[in-house]
Amino acid sequence: MAVNLKQLAELLGLSQTTVSRALNGFPEVNAETRQRVLQAVRETGYRPNRAAQRLATGKAYSIGMVMPIAPGIDSDVHFGEFLAGLAEEAVKHDFHFVLNPSAPEDEEVTFRRLAASGNVDALFLAYMRANDPRIAMLKSLSIPFVVHGRSIGESRDYPFLDIDNTSAFYDATRLLIQLGHQRIALINGPEYLAFSIRRKKGMLRALAEHGLSLDEALVQHSLMTDEHGYRSMQPFLQHANPPTAVLCSSTVLALGAVRAINQAGLKIGDDISLIAHDDVLPMLKPENFSVPLTTTRSSLRAAGARIATRLIGGILKRGDYPEQELWRAELIVRASTGPAPQK
Amino acid sequence: MAVNLKQLAELLGLSQTTVSRALNGFPEVNAETRQRVLQAVRETGYRPNRAAQRLATGKAYSIGMVMPIAPGIDSDVHFGEFLAGLAEEAVKHDFHFVLNPSAPEDEEVTFRRLAASGNVDALFLAYMRANDPRIAMLKSLSIPFVVHGRSIGESRDYPFLDIDNTSAFYDATRLLIQLGHQRIALINGPEYLAFSIRRKKGMLRALAEHGLSLDEALVQHSLMTDEHGYRSMQPFLQHANPPTAVLCSSTVLALGAVRAINQAGLKIGDDISLIAHDDVLPMLKPENFSVPLTTTRSSLRAAGARIATRLIGGILKRGDYPEQELWRAELIVRASTGPAPQK
DNA sequence: ACGGATATCCAAAGCGCTTTGGGAGGAATC
DNA sequence: GATTCCTCCCAAAGCGCTTTGGATATCCGT
Structure with a gap:
């Protein structure tokens, strides 16, 4: 059924060398010949044997x-x-x-x-x-x-x-500031991961540019599960001076945060704004949230x-x-x- | 650095054939010779080249x-x-x-x-x-x-x-019945998956054996996330005649269920009993729950x-x-x- | 018209393993 | 003592590809 190089070469009346070269893009083969080879490959459905390639080249593929x-x-x-x-x-x-x-x-x-x-x-x-x-x-x-x-x-x-995590959260924060928010909370990923650090940095930069600062009581680092989103959001809402906006490092976190917010009887986009980073998880689309989520988006x-x-x-x-x-x-x-x- | 079959054979004064046979457990090689080969392999750290094996045997490994x-x-x-x-x-x-x-x-x-x-x-x-x-x-x-x-x-x-999902949930249910529970709820995995079906079956069987039945209002099927555990548990608790016990198809579901129970001000193991199936997820140990969880355990x-x-x-x-x-x-x-x- | 590029192609030698088809030597059989 | 049969081992032929080291033919300038 499956042809190999040898058969393909015979079929074309060429040597294995030439066919191999044609396929691997070597210069010393006539353009016309290469076309013939490519055509034959298409017709026969030739696929080089990976094991043989591995052996011959030493590459593992x-x-x-x-x-x-x-x-x-x-x-x-x-x-x-x-x-x-x-x-x-x-x-x-x-x-x-x-x-x-x-x-x-x-x-x-x-x-x-x-x-x-x-x-x-x-x-x-x-x-x-x-x-x-x-x-x-x-x-x-x-x-x-x-x-x-x-x-x-x-x-x-x-x-x-x-x-560009820094810019993403910088942009998000800036938007919130433009909308008049001054107290913004952050529900971030694990503290030791670089992306978390950068996102926080981006947020800080935007705040600083507008003479604002970040209240560390409004920052949480955790695993990115909805459970943690919920647990992180709750204390923010109970804070004496609660935030009017919150940034989440994942839509998964946002899921929990949204739940906490609803439970507190607040209205998202109204009483409190929320922006989440969206990794484009197929199971969790920000547009399907009860209140569609503003996001910074980049497909994982x-x-x-x-x-x-x-x-x-x-x-x-x-x-x-x-x-x-x-x-x-x-x-x-x-x-x-x-x-x-x-x- | 790395030796190959040929070198190994030379070193032993044997043919490649014999060494190969010795390594692959063929009978036609002297026990003593085989030991010598094995010893040499240990000393040289010989590892057969997978690409070559693939090519020679046609197996993909x-x-x-x-x-x-x-x-x-x-x-x-x-x-x-x-x-x-x-x-x-x-x-x-x-x-x-x-x-x-x-x-x-x-x-x-x-x-x-x-x-x-x-x-x-x-x-x-x-x-x-x-x-x-x-x-x-x-x-x-x-x-x-x-x-x-x-x-x-x-x-x-x-x-x-x-x-044996049926037995697992049969056993769990029986324990609950022995403890006097009559109204037992079920938070299960997706309805179309075989394990969910079997777990429910096991539960039904145990109930039937004691003349009890399952109230379909106390059954939920869903993805196995803590979020869904929470959402499934809540209505149960608000039921006019709430369950005194609940079975969860995963500790992840239990996580959410526990939260709902706590939130309702009930005490687990006291006001309401809970048994979850434990897949032995390293991040979620049943013994670390605020109230350690009774589980049916099997490592995924x-x-x-x-x-x-x-x-x-x-x-x-x-x-x-x-x-x-x-x-x-x-x-x-x-x-x-x-x-x-x-x- | 001729030496030397240049452009194309090929035969054959591996890559490191498995497996076929014996072969030598001693034991068992008749 | 000749034949058969094991036991244990080996040489060599692939597996299907890449790559080295030429070959052959064409083309150039002079």
Whole structure:
């Protein structure tokens, strides 16, 4: 059924060498010949045998990923979404994933083993922290890698894809300020993660520019579950001087926050404004909230796919991808934001 | 650095054939010789090249998995945990995973493509429903597979690993009845999933045996998030004739249920008893609840690992695993169950 | 018209493993 | 003592691809 190189070459009256070269984009093959080859590939449905390629090239055609299994990271709703993007893209190119579950304390060993195993051509890194030691480690491993997110305080000389968290929350905060809000609360992700730090920074910057400051009593850091959103919001509402607006680092957090707000009998977009970061989780669309949510939006799945593309492109030496990408999140205004209530 | 078969054979003064046979457990090799080979492997750290093995044997050494990306299934907290078990075990044997994200409507195509690609030696199936059509399909694909869970209404002639959901909830219900409870509520997983159906069945059976019945007003089916646990519990509590006990299909659901109960000012284990099914999620231990939870316990991660073991064993034709396994969940009594309150 | 580029193509040698098809030597059989 | 049968081992042929090291033919300027 399935043809191989040899048969394809025979069929074309060419040598395996030439066919191989034609397929792999070598220059020393006639343009017309290449077209013939490509045509034959289409007709026969020829697909190179990956095992043979691996053996001949020494490439693994797979990318390694250390799957964090620490409490509160694994099983994270966002993880699955990102993974889906990554996997979807990888599968298109017939690349495999090597998932290595690992507790944080074993991560270094796991990375080293993975890099040394020859089973992966590249590694991928996520859940960046400030001054993340894993970057230096990966650099020393002499294996290509791409980071999702970026560290803080490290030199920037490593490949990453991140969204501009600072700007996202800066923009969101500025909008709230323009609407007259002065007391704004923040329900953020885990304190040690870089994106949380940046989002807070963006918020602080916008506040500072308008002579406002952030009341630390109105800041909560936690895992990104709706439960935590709820628990974080409640004390804010009971505060002697409650906020008139709140920023959430995820629509999942917002889910809980909204519940707490409803329960307090307040009206969203009216009594209190809310902006959440939207990772575009298919199960949780901000427009489907009882009051549609104003969000800063950036697709997590798209990020996964893009990282896969870059990793694969790097391995195959195809295309030329920027080493560093910073995606801008879109600020999308819906009904959950409104002018600050008059006292 | 890394030795290969040839070098290893030379070192031992044997042929590649013999060394290969010794390693792969062929009978026609002297026991003593085999020991020498094994010893040499230990000393040199020899690891066979997977690409070469793949090429020579035609085996892929990887197992395929269609990752459901439907709303409410993907990103499920439980999915990551199961995946971790699967991956952990696979990595030990140097097996890869091929994750294929797919929407339910594309699943069949995805399975077929995967099976035909030659990239996987076996498939794995989860989230079983009643009369699940995927089983017949997989059987027709002539590729080994193992099912996590089991269907209902199908003949049982396929390999699966499941927990005895019926017994688990039967046992739990019986305990509650013995404690004097008569009105018991159920917060279950999605209605179409086989495990939900079986758990309800187990509950019904125990009730029936004691001349009790289930009030459908006290049954909720939903995604297994704490949010849904909360939302499901609330109406129960507001019922004219509220339950004195409740069964939850997951500790995640219990999280929300507990919150609703607390909020209603009731005391768990006293005013109302609660038993939850515990998948042994590392982030959510039943003993850490404010009132430690009585649970039916069965580790999801262990199930993942076991399935990987069986799949890999089957591919390598090593070991002899039962085709069908039904794990019994343990009923562990903690403080959330107590005698029914006297009226 | 001729040496030297230049453009195209090919034969063959691996990559590291498994597996086929023996072969040597000693034990068992008749 | 000749034949058969095990036991244990080996040489060599792939698996399907990439890549090295030429070949051959065409084309150029002089």
